[in-house]
Amino acid sequence: MKIVIDGMGGDNAPQATVEGACMAVNEYGVEIIITGDEEIINSELKKHNYDKNKISVVHTTEIIENEEKPVQAIRKKKDSSMVVALNMVKDKKADLVISAGSTGALLSGGVFIIKRIKGISRPCICATLPTINGGATMLADTGANVDCDTQNLMDFAFMTDIYAKKVLNEKNPRVALANIGSEEGKGNDLVKKSYELLKEENGINFIGNMETRDILNGVCDIVICDGFVGNIVLKTMEGSVLSLFKKLKEVMMSSTKSKLGALLMKSELKEIKDLLDYTSYGGAPFLGVDGGVIKAHGSSNAKSFKNAINQGIKFHEGKVVEEIKKYVEEKAK
Amino acid sequence: MKIVIDGMGGDNAPQATVEGACMAVNEYGVEIIITGDEEIINSELKKHNYDKNKISVVHTTEIIENEEKPVQAIRKKKDSSMVVALNMVKDKKADLVISAGSTGALLSGGVFIIKRIKGISRPCICATLPTINGGATMLADTGANVDCDTQNLMDFAFMTDIYAKKVLNEKNPRVALANIGSEEGKGNDLVKKSYELLKEENGINFIGNMETRDILNGVCDIVICDGFVGNIVLKTMEGSVLSLFKKLKEVMMSSTKSKLGALLMKSELKEIKDLLDYTSYGGAPFLGVDGGVIKAHGSSNAKSFKNAINQGIKFHEGKVVEEIKKYVEEKAK
Numbered sequence A, B: 001m002k003i004v005i006d007g008m009g010g011d012n013a014p015q016a017t018v019e020g021a022c023m024a025v026n027e028y029g030v031e032i033i034i035t036g037d038e039e040i041i042n043s044e045l046k047k048h049n050y051d052k053n054k055i056s057v058v059h060t061t062e063i064i065e066n067e068e069k070p071v072q073a074i075r076k077k078k079d080s081s082m083v084v085a086l087n088m089v090k091d092k093k094a095d096l097v098i099s100a101g102s103t104g105a106l107l108s109g110g111v112f113i114i115k116r117i118k119g120i121s122r123p124c125i126c127a128t129l130p131t132i133n134g135g136a137t138m139l140a141d142t143g144a145n146v147d148c149d150t151q152n153l154m155d156f157a158f159m160t161d162i163y164a165k166k167v168l169n170e171k172n173p174r175v176a177l178a179n180i181g182s183e184e185g186k187g188n189d190l191v192k193k194s195y196e197l198l199k200e201e202n203g204i205n206f207i208g209n210m211e212t213r214d215i216l217n218g219v220c221d222i223v224i225c226d227g228f229v230g231n232i233v234l235k236t237m238e239g240s241v242l243s244l245f246k247k248l249k250e251v252m253m254s255s256t257k258s259k260l261g262a263l264l265m266k267s268e269l270k271e272i273k274d275l276l277d278y279t280s281y282g283g284a285p286f287l288g289v290d291g292g293v294i295k296a297h298g299s300s301n302a303k304s305f306k307n308a309i310n311q312g313i314k315f316h317e318g319k320v321v322e323e324i325k326k327y328v329e330e331k332a333k
Helices: A015-028 A038-045 A070-076 A081-090 A103-114 A150-166 A189-200 A212-217 A227-252 A256-264 A266-275 A302-317 A320-332 B015-028 B038-045 B070-076 B081-090 B103-114 B150-166 B189-200 B212-217 B227-252 B256-264 B266-275 B302-317 B320-332
Strands: A002-006 A031-036 A055-059 A096-099 A124-130 A136-140 A174-179 A205-211 A222-224 A283-287 A292-296 B002-006 B031-036 B055-059 B096-099 B124-130 B136-140 B174-179 B205-211 B222-224 B283-287 B292-296
Touching (some): A015 A055, A031 A081, A070 A081, A070 A103, A136 A227, A150 A174, A150 A302, A150 A320, A174 A189, A174 A227, A212 B227, A227 A256, A266 B227, A283 A302, A292 A302, B002 B015, B015 B302, B031 B038, B038 B055, B070 B081, B081 B096, B081 B292, B124 B150, B150 B222, B205 B212, B212 B227, B227 B256
Parallel strands (some): A002 A031, A174 A205, B002 B096, B031 B055, B096 B292, B136 B222, B174 B205, B174 B222
Antiparallel strands (some): A124 A283, B124 B136, B124 B283, B283 B292
């Protein structure tokens, strides 16, 4: 298999993307193409030991920045590291693209360049949330679709279910709807109607509604919602955890006694911080487009970028795209 | 002024409601009516010292439980402590009702018994969120309306603005829309359209979109959203903080060293926990009905119930209902 990497995307690119690629080649023996400024990428590559036959560079002259309007950026910057990488997947020159660059641009590119799988109403992006028991919960959609209908939510549920089974090796993932109450009949119009539809489905293990207060407690494996709500959940959670740690640090430095206390608990506090650091979970798959697209976290370091590549390998080996096409065929029957 | 209290509502009723009422009488000299089982309420009252002329009891025979369907409960249990209290506000026998009982039932009762102020599209419930800098942010709606249109959101913004000015003494509250990005043009259809409308309003200090990751950082005074999203934000925040403290406790107990560290930091950790304990912020006003309705937190103890009563006093003195009616008149011009 061949993976193409957007070498210039992400806060720590190209150092982290190139180093992550070298680590992945050494660890998994995978073949990698890196798009980006040849000179810069090559000078980064020189810093690492790796099998020279496994990494090639495709020269590009443009970079899509986070601040740019996604659709416009994708259309205008045809020689950007991201667009060139996306085109390689479209043209079957690579099996999968991984980028830590602009989420909006990558999603737009997924839809406009690689294109939606026929029969899927909307592709979705799935974040992996760490849980306090050391597990993880998938949340879909987390921002690709801000306005959704029931068919969208059904597709998200089935696609994420396939991903969890094929990539995360979960046998019978528990699927829940994000809601404001756990009882049947709760929620807004979209959620109530989606509940009715999911209840009737035999293909997935639907366990009902989940209150988002339980999101970190690992009560289910997959949480389904529209992209507006999913993004709100993700950011509220992230913000709450960060604010709390900030406050914790502040009070820990407030007196000699508390400083000593903090010192004694240092490794334990770091353990929690690492546990809840969702950037370490590699990338978020963009499901429903006709090729592999993995969004690595913008602040990925080399190790988390390598993790995203590993996720890409499993995505390809698990034939996620083909499985989603099978679901579409079944649905059409 | 006269306040009626649903004596039997809440996890700690009637102990906490009665004690809170006695504290409020002693501290604020306010007149209070308590609805509930006469015998039980009186035996609770006997435990406290207070001005006997200031508290009276209205006997009721039923209690609305949290598990009951709100509308049904309000309709059927006509002699419940909550319905009798709501009727006293409707009949102008009391200025304001405070309940720690079922949120759904109280909101339904507010609409069906006290009734909506004519010209307000939908009443909303506003939670007060503590922020890490020791301040607070109001969030509306947090669950009264799961499906909203732009007019609803406009009404929520204006009503909460009035509340912040009249009850919290904020001179020029900063109003923001809860969104998935801070730039103009972000969000779902509802939020984008509401942004356009709020931008044109001179009556309120609209500062644009707010990403919910900043919710604990105190970047604005009022956050507006539909009730589904608001409830999701509230519960995600609450759940993240609780899960994190749970994990913190777990790792603190994991070794002798960390136990010692935790002991040295005990007061600081409690300080953070107290800071973020939103149950201590008294109650949530239900804005847009033709009378004062304050929902005290279900787990209120006597002190937080007393705080909710204090909030009710300010609500009445600030003439919030009258101010909302003025807003409706202005809007109609």
